[in-house]
Amino acid sequence: MNYRFQFGVVWENFPQLLEGAWLTFQLGVFAFAGGAIVGLLGAAIKTYGPWPLRLLVDTYVVFITNTPALIQIYFLYFGLPEVGLRWSNEACLLIGLTLNAGAYLTLILRAGFISVRVTEIEAGQTLGMSLIQQIRYIVMPHIAKSIYPALANFFIVVLVMGTSVGALIGVDELTGQAINLSSVNYRWLEYFTVVAGMYVVLTFIASIGLALLGRWVFRVKARIF
Amino acid sequence: MERILEQAPRFFSGPNLTLLFESAMLTLGMTLAGCLIGFGFAFVLVFLRQTPGLWALPLRLVCITYVEVFRRIPFIVVIYLVLFFIQTVTPDASLFTIAVIAICLYAVAYTADIIRGGLESVPATQVEAAQAMNLSRLQTNLRIVLPQAWPVIVPPAIAFAVSFIKDTALVSQVGVFELTFRGKELNNQGYSGILVFGTIAFCYFLLSFPLSLLGQHLEKRLATPRGERRTRKIRQP
Amino acid sequence: MPHLAVSDVRAKYGSLEVLKGISFSIEKGEIVALVGPSGSGKSTVLRALMGLTPITGGDVDLAGERLNYSSSREVRAARDRMAIVFQQYNLFQNMTVMQNLTLAPLKIKRWDRAEVEAEARRLLGLVGLSDKIDAYSDQLSGGQQQRVALARALALKPQILLLDEVTSALDPELVGEVLDAIRKLAAEGMTMVIVSHEMGFVREVADKVVFMDAGQIIEAGTPAELFDTPKTDRAQNFFSNILRH
Numbered sequence: 001m002n003y004r005f006q007f008g009v010v011w012e013n014f015p016q017l018l019e020g021a022w023l024t025f026q027l028g029v030f031a032f033a034g035g036a037i038v039g040l041l042g043a044a045i046k047t048y049g050p051w052p053l054r055l056l057v058d059t060y061v062v063f064i065t066n067t068p069a070l071i072q073i074y075f076l077y078f079g080l081p082e083v084g085l086r087w088s089n090e091a092c093l094l095i096g097l098t099l100n101a102g103a104y105l106t107l108i109l110r111a112g113f114i115s116v117r118v119t120e121i122e123a124g125q126t127l128g129m130s131l132i133q134q135i136r137y138i139v140m141p142h143i144a145k146s147i148y149p150a151l152a153n154f155f156i157v158v159l160v161m162g163t164s165v166g167a168l169i170g171v172d173e174l175t176g177q178a179i180n181l182s183s184v185n186y187r188w189l190e191y192f193t194v195v196a197g198m199y200v201v202l203t204f205i206a207s208i209g210l211a212l213l214g215r216w217v218f219r220v221k222a223r224i225f
Numbered sequence: 226m227e228r229i230l231e232q233a234p235r236f237f238s239g240p241n242l243t244l245l246f247e248s249a250m251l252t253l254g255m256t257l258a259g260c261l262i263g264f265g266f267a268f269v270l271v272f273l274r275q276t277p278g279l280w281a282l283p284l285r286l287v288c289i290t291y292v293e294v295f296r297r298i299p300f301i302v303v304i305y306l307v308l309f310f311i312q313t314v315t316p317d318a319s320l321f322t323i324a325v326i327a328i329c330l331y332a333v334a335y336t337a338d339i340i341r342g343g344l345e346s347v348p349a350t351q352v353e354a355a356q357a358m359n360l361s362r363l364q365t366n367l368r369i370v371l372p373q374a375w376p377v378i379v380p381p382a383i384a385f386a387v388s389f390i391k392d393t394a395l396v397s398q399v400g401v402f403e404l405t406f407r408g409k410e411l412n413n414q415g416y417s418g419i420l421v422f423g424t425i426a427f428c429y430f431l432l433s434f435p436l437s438l439l440g441q442h443l444e445k446r447l448a449t450p451r452g453e454r455r456t457r458k459i460r461q462p
Numbered sequence: 463m464p465h466l467a468v469s470d471v472r473a474k475y476g477s478l479e480v481l482k483g484i485s486f487s488i489e490k491g492e493i494v495a496l497v498g499p500s501g502s503g504k505s506t507v508l509r510a511l512m513g514l515t516p517i518t519g520g521d522v523d524l525a526g527e528r529l530n531y532s533s534s535r536e537v538r539a540a541r542d543r544m545a546i547v548f549q550q551y552n553l554f555q556n557m558t559v560m561q562n563l564t565l566a567p568l569k570i571k572r573w574d575r576a577e578v579e580a581e582a583r584r585l586l587g588l589v590g591l592s593d594k595i596d597a598y599s600d601q602l603s604g605g606q607q608q609r610v611a612l613a614r615a616l617a618l619k620p621q622i623l624l625l626d627e628v629t630s631a632l633d634p635e636l637v638g639e640v641l642d643a644i645r646k647l648a649a650e651g652m653t654m655v656i657v658s659h660e661m662g663f664v665r666e667v668a669d670k671v672v673f674m675d676a677g678q679i680i681e682a683g684t685p686a687e688l689f690d691t692p693k694t695d696r697a698q699n700f701f702s703n704i705l706r707h
Contacts, residue, residue, distance in 0.1 A: 003313045062434070063426075063430065066391075066429065066430045066433040066434045066437065067391065067426040067427075067429045067430050067433070068391035068392065068394035068405070068426075068429055069391070070394040070395060070397075070405060071394060071405060071408070071422055071425055071426045071429060072426065074405075074408065074409075074412075074418070074422045074425075075418070075419065075422040075423065075426065077418075078412055078418025078419075078421070078422060079417070079418040079419035079422060079423075081418075082228065082417055082418060082419055083419075156296075156297070160297060160298065160299050161299055161300060161392070163299075164299030164300075164301045164302065165301070165395070167301060168301070168395070168398060175299060175301055175302055178302070178305075179305075188305060188308075188309040189306065189309045189310060189313070192302055192305045192306045192309070193306065195302055196294075196298045196302050196303075196306065199297055199298050199299060199302065200293075200294055200297045200298065203297040204297070348552075350548065350550055350552045351552060351554065351555070353514055353548070353552065354548060354552035354553075354554070355554075356513075356514065356541075357512050357514065357541060357545070357546050358541070358545075358565070358566035358570060358618065359538050359541045359542060359566065359570045360565075360566070360569070360570060364569065364570075368554075368565065368569075369554050369556070372556035373554075373555050373556050
């Protein structure tokens with residue numbers, strides 16, 4: 001192989017890549033937060049809701065989790081203008097990712113809801129705990145302990161696999177920036193090698209942050225690796 | 226809405242449906258090929274990672290790093306890296322080959338963790354008993370550990386492959402004629418985006434949903450092996 | 463010359479020295495019992511002999527030959543001549559009783575299949591499990607599993623058999639059947655090192671009792687000597703406590 005790597009041009013444009021990484025991080029956080037709200041609602045309905053609503057949530061989850069996020073986002077991106085809705089690329093990506101993450105988070109959070117044992121709530125009641133206290137001292141610790149690792153893991157999935165889909169509809173997050181920059185000077189391998197490294201660093205920072213958060217706030221040990 | 230109704234008969238014509246079917250098979254085929262090959266390499270990776278001794282430390286580190294790094298890079302970045310790397314080495318490699326290699330590289334990282342988890346689920350005492358009888362590491366793995374780890378490994382490995390059917394949509398970006406690429410092509414031909422991507426989504430659903438049900442069924446069957454396992458009581462001396 | 467001679471054997475678990483110079487010997491056909499409180503290192507002696515816990519010092523001689531644990535080849539040679547039965551039986555879950563018995567003789571020792579299978583049947587008869595030949599371990603009771611494990615160890619035709627608390631994991635009503643099987647082996651003249659908490663049984667079958675505490679041998683002698691007239695305070699304490707139960 002006679003290819004000669006030239007990283008010089010990549011370092012010249014590194015600030016742009018950093019901007020992309022920052023956008024990736026923001027998109028990841030917002031999509032996860034939005035997804036968490038949807039997921040909490042979905043899990044609550046699945047656990048306590050009436051059957052028509054449960055069926056609705058089940059249908060939503062089954063369809064979203066069995067189709068690609070990319071297609072869901074293409075559906076919004078290419079389909080919505082036909083019904084007169086013109087959203088920006090970023091809005092399409094964010095809404096698509098939120099709906100996508102919402103389905104997976106419904107499943108994860110639902111598992112947390114189930115893990116709370118009735119006997120323990122009864123034990124709390126016999127101790128004279130109020131509803132708030134029961135949630136604070138029995139339900140929440142349980143949910144945190146049983147699903148925090150899954151949540152932390154899924155955040156990384158959204159941050160990496162989720163946001164990078166944006167590159168395909170022209171959102172200038174990290175992968176998008178790499179495509180833009182390398183199509184100018186054709187140093188694809190160099191750009192994508194550096195970008196791969198940046199993703200590794202970005203997710204490591206996120207993993208460490210989540211592990212510390214888990215330890216301090218929820219007193220659970222989440223794995224960094 | 227009118228546009229969809231008007232286009233629908235033309236869209237769901239024979240030639241289009243044939244193309245969609247072929248694309249779906251391509252999606253399925255490259256996922257299957259990539260995941261199966263990746264699964265095989267993952268075993269090698271896990272085996273290398275278990276190599277004992279100080280001299281094998283660099284080897285173990287490489288294996289650990291591989292798994293860690295690939296789980297933290299978006300699939301689309303891997304696709305681009307493979308595409309441009311392979312094209313630099315052998316310019317006439319087919320796009321399908323490139324897609325399968327990318328899927329394979331990714332599948333190795335994910336299934337390696339699944340396999341490792343499965344092997345670790347077998348009690349260390351089983352390995353010890355084998356060692357005491359002089360079984361080699363390979364013999365112990367093949368005859369004792371793997372047969373017991375299988376029920377733990379297979380369901381999540383299938384779940385991974387099924388879920389990866391969806392992620393292969395990203396391969397459309399390099400021009401493999403799979404479902405998503407076909408969708409974009411039809412959209413470019415002027416068909417409604419709602420109609421096209423709704424249909425494409427449904428095609429993915431038809432691939433993914435039955436297979437995921439099959440995986441869940443298998444998981445339940447494998448979870449209850451011959452007879453019921455007795456819980457071993459340890460009487461404290 | 464003794465059949466097995468262990469002299470000044472030491473072993474470490476991390477930085478903790480778990481065997482601080484162990485010496486004892488067995489004549490051919492003898493049974494030695496290692497007794498002592500939990501954590502005294504008696505199981506570690508067996509594990510060290512099998513090369514499962516690395517030996518950091520001392521010598522082991524078996525049938526006049528020095529066993530050296532310095533390389534994996536030497537460890538294999540040691541394992542080739544001894545067999546161990548574990549507290550938790552450790553039958554291979556994915557194999558039938560017959561496969562458990564014949565795996566190592568066929569694949570490792572490469573003995574003749576017909577002979578190996580005939581011997582396996584004989585041994586299963588000896589432990590009273592001829593009807594369980596095709597059963598999997600999860601279809602057997604703990605006592606049955608442990609008897610299979612005994613037969614599996616014997617199928618290797620070891621020069622010495624090591625039994626590591628083989629009745630400790632069993633329900634009380636299942637202990638008897640395993641002890642019966644061991645009695646039969648004793649009658650056949652099998653040389654054995656037994657780690658056990660069953661003092662009555664030890665007294666009955668053992669030729670020699672070794673009392674260990676904190677990685678050291680405190681006292682050794684015939685069962686009668688140790689049980690009835692222990693010389694050291696620690697042995698006295700231990701036996702008076704355990705025999706009162």
